[in-house]
Amino acid sequence: MTIASTAIALFLGGxxxxxxxxxxxxxxxxxxxxxxxxYKYEVSPDGKTTTVTTPQGNFPPSDPWVNPTNLLxxxxxxxxxxxxxxxxxxxxSSPEHPYNLHDDPVxxxxxxxxxxxxxxxxxxxxxxxxxxxxxxxxxEREAYSPDGFSKADLQRAIDILEGNPVSDRVYSGIPxxxxxxxxxxxxxxxIKDASGNVIGGTATIHQVWFDTHIxxxxxxxxxRDVKGVPFTINYIVDTLNKGxxxxxxxxxxxxxxxxxGAAIPLVTxxxxxxxxxxxxxxxxxxxxxxxxxxxxxxxxxxxxHPPRVQVTENAFxxxxxxxxxxxxxxxxxxxxxxxxxxxxAAIAKIGDLAPSKRMWKAFRSLLNxxxxxxxxxxxxxxxxxxxxxxxxxDGVSEDPDADMTLFYVDNTIYGRFKKNNFKSEAQPILDxxxxxxxxxxxxxxxxxxxxxxxxxxxxxxxxxxxxxFHNTLPVGGDGAFFTFGRAWWEMNTxxxxxxxxxxxxxxxxxxxxxxxxPEIYKNREFWMEENDPEGKRMFxxxxxxxxxxxxxTTLGEATVILNLNYEPSLRLRLYQFDPLHHEQxxxxxx
Numbered sequence: 001m002t003i004a005s006t007a008i009a010l011f012l013g014g015x016x017x018x019x020x021x022x023x024x025x026x027x028x029x030x031x032x033x034x035x036x037x038x039y040k041y042e043v044s045p046d047g048k049t050t051t052v053t054t055p056q057g058n059f060p061p062s063d064p065w066v067n068p069t070n071l072l073x074x075x076x077x078x079x080x081x082x083x084x085x086x087x088x089x090x091x092x093s094s095p096e097h098p099y100n101l102h103d104d105p106v107x108x109x110x111x112x113x114x115x116x117x118x119x120x121x122x123x124x125x126x127x128x129x130x131x132x133x134x135x136x137x138x139x140e141r142e143a144y145s146p147d148g149f150s151k152a153d154l155q156r157a158i159d160i161l162e163g164n165p166v167s168d169r170v171y172s173g174i175p176x177x178x179x180x181x182x183x184x185x186x187x188x189x190x191i192k193d194a195s196g197n198v199i200g201g202t203a204t205i206h207q208v209w210f211d212t213h214i215x216x217x218x219x220x221x222x223x224r225d226v227k228g229v230p231f232t233i234n235y236i237v238d239t240l241n242k243g244x245x246x247x248x249x250x251x252x253x254x255x256x257x258x259x260x261g262a263a264i265p266l267v268t269x270x271x272x273x274x275x276x277x278x279x280x281x282x283x284x285x286x287x288x289x290x291x292x293x294x295x296x297x298x299x300x301x302x303x304x305h306p307p308r309v310q311v312t313e314n315a316f317x318x319x320x321x322x323x324x325x326x327x328x329x330x331x332x333x334x335x336x337x338x339x340x341x342x343x344x345a346a347i348a349k350i351g352d353l354a355p356s357k358r359m360w361k362a363f364r365s366l367l368n369x370x371x372x373x374x375x376x377x378x379x380x381x382x383x384x385x386x387x388x389x390x391x392x393x394d395g396v397s398e399d400p401d402a403d404m405t406l407f408y409v410d411n412t413i414y415g416r417f418k419k420n421n422f423k424s425e426a427q428p429i430l431d432x433x434x435x436x437x438x439x440x441x442x443x444x445x446x447x448x449x450x451x452x453x454x455x456x457x458x459x460x461x462x463x464x465x466x467x468x469f470h471n472t473l474p475v476g477g478d479g480a481f482f483t484f485g486r487a488w489w490e491m492n493t494x495x496x497x498x499x500x501x502x503x504x505x506x507x508x509x510x511x512x513x514x515x516x517x518p519e520i521y522k523n524r525e526f527w528m529e530e531n532d533p534e535g536k537r538m539f540x541x542x543x544x545x546x547x548x549x550x551x552x553t554t555l556g557e558a559t560v561i562l563n564l565n566y567e568p569s570l571r572l573r574l575y576q577f578d579p580l581h582h583e584q585x586x587x588x589x590x
Contacts (some may be wrong), residue, residue, distance in 0.1 A: 024073045031058045031463040033264050036494035049559040050497050056436075057462045057566025063434045064461075064567050071570075072464040079267050079486070082258035088230045089287040090253065092271050093484040101271050101287045110170050112279035114210035114240035115160050116387065118169070119359075122153045123380050144373045154367045161360045162343060170238045170281070171208045174215045177356045178411035178584050179346040180336050181219040182328040185315055188233075188291065190225040201231030201291070205312065207299070209243035209276070212307050212389055214299055219583040220315035220325045223291030231291065235284040239276040245301040245308070247274045247282065252295040252489065263317070266293070268459055269486040296582070298575075306415065306428065306587045307389035313582050320496070320580075327580040331450045351447035351502050352553055353395040354410035358382035389587075390428065392416045395553070399443035402559070403430065406454075406587055408499060408578065409447035415587040430573050430589045438564045442576070446499040446556035453496035453580040454560060460487030460569040467570075487571055492562055496579050500556035 038055040062069040079090040092101050125148035159166050163175025191200040205218040223231070237247055249271045254263035276282050288294065294314050301308030313324040322330065336346035350357050362379035366372060385393040391414065392398060398405045398416050407414040417428045433440065446452050459465065465487035568574075578585035 022067060024068075024071045026073050028072055028464070030072060030488040033258065033463065033488075033490055036491075039492075039494055041495065048557060049561065051561040051563065052456075052493050053563040054462070054492055054565050059462075059464070059567070061436055062567065064570055065434060068567075068570060070461055070464050070567055072466045074466050079253070079269075081255050081266070085257065087253070087266075087289050087293060089289045090267065090269060090486075092269055092486075099272055099274070102284050105274060106283045108281050109279055110238055110281045111168060112239070112241045112243075113169060114208075114242070115171055115176050115213075116211050117241050118160060118166070119157055119383055122150075122157055123383060124148075125150070125153065126376055126380075144376055146371045149371045149376075151367055151370075154363045157363045158360065158367070161356060161363075162347075163337070171210075171215070171240065174206075174208060174217060176215065177347060177350060177354075177360060179332055179343070179350055181411065181581070181583050182325065182332050182334055183337055184217055184219040184583075185222060185325060186218040186220070186312075187222040188226050188231050190229075198226065198229055200229055201226035202234065203231070204234040204236065206236045206238070207310065208238045208240055209245060209301060209308070210240035211242050211387055212304050213243075214301060214308055214310035216299075216310050216312070216583075218312050219328070221294070221297075221312050222315050223294045224316060226291040228292065229290055231288050233286050233288060235282075235286060237276060237282045237284070239278055239280050239282065241278055243276070243301075244278050245276060245303045247272060247276055247284065247299075248302060249286070249297050249299040251288065251297050253289055253293045254295045256292050263292070263295075265295075265489045265491065267486050268298070268489045270484045271297075273484060298586075300588075305590075307413075309586045309588070310584060311577070311582045311586060324580075324582060331581070349449050350411065351409040351449060352504070353393060353447045355382040355386035355393050356410050359386065389414045390416070396445055396447065396555070399559075402441045402443035403432070404428075404587075404589070405443040405445065406576065407445045407447060408452040408585060410584075411448065411581050412584040413576075413578070413587040428589055433564065433568055433573060435567055436565050440562045440564065440574070442560045442562070444497070444499045444558040444560060446558075447502050447553060449504070450501050451556075451580065452499045452501075452578045452585065454493070454499060454558070455496050455577060455579050456492035456560075456562060457575040457577075458490050458492055458566070458569075459572045459575060460489065461573075462490055462566040463488035465569040465571055485571055487569060492564065492574070493560070497558055497560050499558045502556050503554045505554060 034055050040053040042051040043049070057070070059069045064070060076094045077091060078086045078088060080086055089101060094100055126144050128145060128148045156166065158164075161176045163173055163177075163180060166172040186203050186205060188201040188203045190198045191202060193199050201223075203221065205216060207214055207216045235247075235249075239245070250268055251271050252268040253266045255266040256263040258264050258266075271286055272284070274282070274284070295317065296314060297312045299310050299312070315325040316323050319327065331349055332346040333342060336342055347357065347360070352358070352361075359379050359382045362375050362382065365375050366379070369375070381394070385391070389412065392405060392407050393409070393414060396405075396407045396414075398418075400418070403418050405416050415428070430440065432438065442454070444454055465485060467485045572588055572590060574589040576587050576589065
């Protein structure tokens, strides 16, 4: 059995049953990038529905879960550009060097307390009669009590959400509301030789992983000074409570040699898969191709994907009439954290249905008014919904006719699958799409007070994908389930679909939030048990829905219908995101 067929057998087996498939023929090659003109766009008369039809894939039609005809033979060599030039640092793993793009990382212990832990402690304190301090889930069975109500706790909660300094916490300074991306720009500093020639570059990025979150101090990377040379990023990754996963940044590269005056899609590739444990800081020095090839880095946590994902964009690449950094600055300003007034002006752009903003408003209200069980209940309900981006928060309805409903709010995306279209709440799987043609309907809803965009990207289904096997199971990783690989990517939607901004009503009408779907709880518990083996979990049972909340927002809406004329790759069916505000606005489909 070849390496490729062994890898795909384990990949398909998923740990339950091995499925042998034919190895790819050695002469199978990546397919050309389809020009945007090959895609057909149709817009409904009211402008609300866009139908996009892809060109036909060149690989023979076949169910990829039986015989993946879009699987390419593994090449243990760097990728070449269209002009034949070898691109350095584009081979991430080989049998001789499983971690080809970094040396052994440095691992040290840290305080694993997460933002979720600190916020949960505040809510638990509210439930303690006489403040007995048991600190376990028995506290939440009690009614609210003023004994555990503290204005100092409220200020701490606001500091966590705004990203203000929080003592003795490694996440200190990283906001949990996504209003500050335009200030999170990191420059790759050039390294020069004695003659002043640029021979490399270096930058440092800090990430924190916990629950379903990857939060970072870097949303945008400035690679302009290292366009012609490879460079290194020093990643400092803090794995907090319930953040255990494999560090798996996927790099998307461009080819500036294929079309004069343009940079078109080349490959997307896993840079590493390295297991991380709760309560550790892991420092990596990752090698990258030259800056001229850099599109973005998509860091995903496979154990909770979506929504555990964060993107670092090339700050100054063209996107429509601006750049990724330019779009962010146009909404939130260039210095959204310079003062409290700047901070509040930026936060005002976030929709009021965002669970994070509902918490923030409730904490600020309580800080001014004092103990108020009604406002406390709203904050606690929002806290629960903030933790679950695979469900829709209060105020948003699922479209029963769509395969999925995506809700843009807090500069991120909450998503919900049609119930008969997923296998696991923890990892939504679009099981209806195995072979061409397939039609996928996506309802897009915008709750933020600025425009969002939608694009869909294919990770190798049309152009081909490579699976480079490296088993990390023996050291606690996801190894045989998700492995190193390279995919030749393309855009299913070369032109983004715009979802108009939401607007606030002058006279909001109170409404009663719907009851939480028990099915959500059932699947939540599955993941809580995996990541919380001691069983000390928050919200072990549904809460009542008696709280009345004002929903005065008129939501922006659009619908996308994708006619997909190729077979998906096994790596990922659809990468869906906002190209205008990308860092956290992602909801991808397996």
